[in-house]
Every structure is written in C-alpha cells, then in structure tokens.
Amino acid sequence: MKPIFSFLLLMCVAVLTCGIAQAEVPSRANNDAFDRYAAEVEARLPRQKAAFASVHEGQPTLRRMTPDLPPPDLRGAMLHHWQGDFFLPGGRADELQALLRDVNRFPQRFAPQVERATALPSPPGHLLSVMRLRQHHVLTVVLDGHFDTTFPAQGYSISRSTRVDEIANAGTAGEHSLSDRENHGFLWRQNTYWLWWERDGGLYVRLETLSLTRDIPTGLGWAVRPFVESIPRESLAFTLQHVADALRHAR
Template sequence: MKLLIWLLMLAPWTAGHCEAPAAATTAFNAYATRVEARLAEQHRSANGFVATVGSKDQTDVRLRKGELIIEKLTPTGEAELSGAMLHDWRGAAFVRGATLGDFERLMKNFDTYPQRFSPQVTQARILTKQGGADSSHFTVLMRVRQHHVITVVMDTTYDVTFGRLDAQHAHSISRSTRISEIGSAGTPKERTLSGSEEHGFLWRLNTYWSCEERDGGLYMEIESVSLTRSIPAGLGWVIRPFVESVPRESLEFTLHAVCNALRK
C-alpha cells in the first residue's frame, strides 16, 4: 500500500514531455563556473588543496577513523530555478595505504567502470583521448542505471580531465556534454527518447575530485553539481525528499565504490 501511494504521488513528476529550460541551463552553467573558479583557487596551493584536510573542526581525524563525510553545499536561494532544481553535494573519505597513482590508474581505466561501479554503470568506453599512454584528457560514453522506486537508464557523455599540482596533490573534472534517456533499455524496442519525451531526471552533471596523499594514505573529496527538473506545485512535501536523495545517494555510492576499489 505504501509503495502504491508513492507511485501515485510520483506519477505527475515522472510524466514525460520535459526538456531542460534554457534559463535553468544558463543558471547551471553560471553556478558551475563559480564552483570551478573556487576549486581552481583551492588547487593552486598544497595548503587547503582538499577542503576537509587540516580544517579547524578536525574533519581529517574523523576521516582517518574510517568515516565518510557527506554534506550539502547547494545555496538555499539557488536550488530552485525556473522549471529546474540545482543540486550541489560534497563527500570526503580517507583510504589508508592508497596513493595518487592508485587513484589515477583506477579512474582512468574506464573499461572497468561496469565492474567497479555496478549496478549504476552498465557500459563505459573511451571515445577520444589526448596524450597517448599518459593521457589526461578523455571523452567518455557511459550508460548509467538509476533505480529509486522507478528505474531510469541514460546514455551520458563526459569530458574528463586530470591534473596535478605536485607529487602529493591531484584533481580531476568531469563535465557532462550530453545526457540522453533511453526507453525500453535492453529490449528490441530500445531507443533514445527525444527531448520532448524525456522525464528530466538528470539534465546536467559535473563531478570534481580533489586528492591529497598524506598521513599514510589518500584523502579524497568529490563534489557533484547536477540539474534536474523541478517539483510540481503542491507535491514538494512528498517528492522533495525523494528528489534530493538521488544526487546524495549517487555521490555516496561513487565514493564508497572508489574507496573499496582502492582498498583492494
């Protein structure tokens, strides 16, 4: 009965015919530019390269004890856009014994993503790369599967770059360049939905990593900024917790998967 009530309440939100409003896309791009400017400044120096390391509240001590720290960064006044919602979440973790080299090899090995990030990533392949064996710039196509009451499958293309400040500090940026919802995935009727048919579960997704090798292991910080459709008027009280849980749980899942892979 509870599931049926949820499905009935979600029905207006999951209906199709939903394209990203131009104004919301512009606002997302402006917000992402500010985030990237903040991170670029943060990555210019070893001091404060990872925001949670060396902070006054001793967050790094909690991380070394094995705690994952997840926090919402979305400014209250900017979460609601015209016909869309902006989400900004950050997570941090520490893996004892891991190195920057381990992290870079793991994250650049896109062919293993379906195993490392199952069941969310079902397919992954490199479309282009620059720099040969030591490439730091990739264009990657991934098929992702999200299941939260309903299941959504999307083909996503990302522009991914990796960089280093020095031997102990590294960062990466992944920007979505195309996200297409797939209808009837895995069946003979599979097809890419048109913009007017999509449901707006995910319109944009940028992911930023900051890593520091220190204290006998690797501190990692991941920040994800995403854009989804807005919530119909009058349904916020029931749908908002569901909508806001998706980007948080996706970030937490990714951080857990990376930690587990590095420990192995």
C-alpha cells in the same frame, strides 16, 4: 505497505512520469545559471585541500551543498550539489588517478549503477567517454551519458556531461533514445569533481557532484522533493564507497 507510504510512492511515480510539456530540456537561462554556479565551484577546487584536515578514517562523510536559495534563472529546473570525503590509510594518488582513467572497467567497479562504459578517442588533455547508467528509485531509469574529463592540475579532475540521453525499453529490441520533448528530465546535466591529497600516511579523497534536473510541479514538493533529492546523495555515497573499496583492494 503503510497507506501514507503507498501514497507517496504513487505521487513520485506520477510526478516523475507526468506530461512531456513539463519536462523537455533545460532553457538557455537554466544552462547559463548552471554554468555560472559550476564556474564558482571550479574556481575554488585548487584551494580545498585545507578542508581535508577534518576528514578521518572511516565511512565517507557526506554533505548537502545545495544553496537554500537557488540561483536565479533556474525556473523549471532543480540544482543538486553534494560533497563527500574519505581518508584511506596507505592510499596513493597514482592509484586513484589510474582508477579514474580506467573507464572501461567502470562496469565492474560500479555495478549496477554503471552497466557499460567506453573510453573514446580523445584530444590531448581530455578523456572522452560514454556510459550506460541505471538508477532504480521506485522507477528504473536508464541513461546514456557522454562525458569530457580533464585533469587540469595535480590533485583534482573535472568531468562534465556533454550529452545525456534517456533510454526507453533498455535491453530490448525496441530500445531507443527519447527525444528532447519526450524525456522526463531525470538528469539534464552533471559535473563531477574529484580531489585528492596524499598526506599523513594515506590519501584524502573528495567527490563533489553538481547535477541539473527538471523541477517539481508547484504544490507537490512536500511529497516528492525528499525523494528526488535523495537520488544524488545515494549515488554519491555509492560511488565514494566503491572507490574506497577498489583502492583498498589495490594495495
């Protein structure tokens, strides 16, 4: 392993596992800023279908949507906003909706990132679920995410995390959820938006993700920021590709 790469990996590990006082939980100002940004994204969801005209068959197209100038009140936090599209000839909207609602099969469809998933008793118009998520990027991070998904109108869905717990010693007798002051801030909040449009003999699909994580300590951004920002991108690409593959197999 090249010395500079070894150094960067060590920096990533050091930053992502450093002091409790730098992690904790997002502040009220962080949460309010995230909510305002999410509201702007959600307001334009019904109007996005026109953008599908530039999507063609092939590998999913990914775009970083995170603004260069972060929203105010995000001190101590980082916003990650990504978007991806694909077109599936012969695909159908009802097949995608059925896949998104079949939470209990997510571990088979999205392994190894989703280890287990369970749909919970839900009020009308909502799909509540809990998922065990695993990410491996130098470190292995295990999270239990609780989500509330709605299908507010034809052609799109909105999923919001209601709680995210970081799990220590996952899969062992000592497994436990870290407290708010113990967690490392790998993922504080996550919103996921699916959009679809059945047209031109197939199905246009868009996945948009918003996530909130802890910030990077001042002075280390040059070493760690590219690594940290690659995680939501890779997760988006993984999910899109697996959904496309599942839809192809359903035909």
